[in-house]
Amino acid sequence: MDSLLILGGTRFIGRATVEEFHSAGYDVTIFTRGNRPNPFRGNDAITHLTGDRTDRSAIEEASRQVNPNVVVDCIAYHPEDVRVATDVFEDVSAYVYISSSGVYPDDINPKREDDTRIRECTPEQATDDSQETYANRKAEGDREVFRAANRGVNALSVRPCLVYGPHDYTQRLNYWINRIETYDRVVVPGDGQHLFHRVFVRDLARALRVVAERGTPGEAYNAADRELYDLDTLLTAIARELNRDVEFVHATERDLAAGNLTVDDFVCYRDYNHVLSTEKLAKLGWDMTSIDEAIAETVETHLENDIGGGKQSFPREKESRVIDHIDRTDPR
CATH class of the missing domain: 3.40.50.720 (NAD(P)-binding Rossmann-like Domain)
Known part of the structure; x- marks a missing residue:
């Protein structure tokens, strides 16, 4: 052996x-x-x-x-x-x-x-x-x-x-799982199309x-994942696993400032794209787990351990102020 x-x-x-x-x-x-x-x-x-x-x-x-x-x-x-x-x-x-x-x-x-x-x-x-x-x-x-x-x-x-x-001690996704599980409207920095592998x-x-x-x-x-998903796709997969109908409220830096927030307050988001070539590893016969299967296991472990918003969380009141600001100023 x-x-x-x-x-x-x-x-x-x-x-x-x-x-x-x-x-x-x-x-x-x-x-x-x-x-x-x-x-x-x-x-x-x-x-x-x-x-x-x-x-x-x-x-x-x-x-x-x-x-x-x-x-x-x-x-x-x-x-x-x-x-x-x-x-x-x-x-x-x-x-x-x-x-x-x-x-x-x-x-x-x-x-x-x-x-x-x-x-x-x-x-x-x-x-x-x-x-x-x-x-x-x-x-x-x-x-x-x-x-x-x-x-x-x-x-x-x-x-x-x-x-x-599962078992991520940095608790990166726990913030998003908790927000999506708890609230009907969740602030997402940018336009949701951010690409960070x-x-x-x-x-x-x-x-x-x-x-x-x-x-x-x-x-x-x-x-890195063989399929590159933007942030909205990741969050939608979490919502689907939780069987939640959630609105993702996209916020600019100016919108975030209404809640005294910046893009750096949001885990899994950076103000630049980060994309890797994965061909070299794939040629060795490696492939990825589907996003739904990966998110299902991650969410299951989150719920079993009652992690809440994790280490990356900040008060909902800040997020609420951002949503209120967007509601007042959105021309739609």
Whole structure:
């Protein structure tokens, strides 16, 4: 039986990745500091090792204990993490680094793995911990993957876009599910046709396995929905799953100001489009879950856990002021 060692593995992407590889017949071991609840506690089929992934000796010991065929690295946040991991795991069949589509500049669409440049990373950024340097650090992690492959390591990179689905601790979609479940009129920034690529977490987990099994060392693979849906289509799918008849009230920046809101207050929205090419991953035999199936599982988990508006919510009163403003000023 092939074995997987996953650095991380108890939250969101890691959790889905454990389930994906386990269902495909892998012997799975997760490696974490043990600071968060382990959803696989009591499951004898999933081994849990405790340690700090920034401690080289700890991951060397994990490598000795597991002797993995595949390593998936969910928690490499600095280039040095990738450099050390590709050294420690230089003999595995596949070391898969979870990068980010944020490595690409915002103003280029579609973003292609082999043609689109990625961000630079200064020495200062490489050791920083702020969100502002996250994309730069991920880009330099990609370069560490490429360097490792050049010296013979079977290292690969997967670049996911905005990830959604069950057990998302960032609670991206929970805001929208709650709003649509609760109110008949919901403010949506812009005209509803905003394009920001997303990927269902189980599809990302499958992408990681497909890349590990069929990918080419030294290559990066974008992970994003094969069908590109605008924001209104996503929200309509949520409403359909909830069996709700909801009006989406489209708001300009000026409209939002009436409620002291900006587009940045709305999760899953940016003031630019973000579109990835997905051909490279698809050629490995990967495909996506239908939007209705993905939303159904996401909504079901949301309702089971009674999450409410989640971390991304803001008072309904602000939204109501925006709707009132639009009602007063809309020439229709």
